[in-house]
Amino acid sequence: MQTYTDRQFEGVDFSGEDFREAELTRCAFIKCKFIGARLEEAITTGCKFEECDFHGAALNASVHTESAFTNCFFEGANLFVAKFTACKMTGSDFTRAELSGITIVKGDWSYTNLRHVKLDKQNLRDIRFVEADLMGASLEKSDLRKCDLTRANLTQTNLSGADLRGAELEGVPWKTVNLKGARMDTIQAIVLLRSLGAKVE
Known part of the structure; x- marks a missing residue:
């Protein structure tokens, strides 16, 4: 299991890498690529992702608390039963992303592309x-x-x-x-x- 705390990465290509069950705390990723990366059950706390590409990435059962994913691309990403608590997702694109069973607790999802998503029977209060x-x-x-x-x-x-x-x-x-x-x-x-x-x- 990988653990990163107070690390900063800019323009790094993590495509296809294995971050399963990784724990990321107060890390910053700017314009990084996670294309096809494995992030199942990964945990992020207070992290910042700016203009990162998660195209086709697997984020199944990942848990994110007070993290920011601004202007990120999640096209075709798998977010099955992922959980986002008090996260800032402004400007991110979820085209053809798998959002079944996702849990969203508060947070800011302004200016996101959520066209044709299925969020039936979800608790989306506040x-x-x-x-x-x-x-x-x-x-x-x-x-x-x-x-x-x-x-x-x-x-x-x-x-x-x-x-x-x-x-x-x-x-x-x-x-x-x-x-x-x-x-x-x-x-x-x-x-x-x-x-x-x-x-x-």
Whole structure:
């Protein structure tokens, strides 16, 4: 098992390397490549990854606490049952990533590309999704209470049965969103109706 503490790497190519069960604490990785790397059950705490490439990497059952993955690429990566607690993921791209069973506890996922992801029945409370691209995503029966979805792209997003009470929904395009059975508070309902052209008195 590899252990790294207070280390910094810039422009290093870790593609294909074995980081299974590695423990990384307060490390910084800037513009590094982890293409096809093995990171199953790896643990990161307080680490920073900037513009890193995790294309096709295996992060199954990895655990991340208060780490930052900003402007990173997770295209085709496997994040099955991975856990992110209070992490900053802004600007990262999850195109075709496997997110089944993922656990997200709070954190900032603003400006992320989460198109077509499946996050059904997930507890996603208190997460920032400001201007995140959730086009075509499925969030059926998910708990989105107190999330910040300001100006998020929810075009063709499935929110049926989701709980949106207390969430920030300013600037959301509602016309193609599936809201069947979704729970909203009174203020949200009024905003929704007005966005659809209704006159609420």
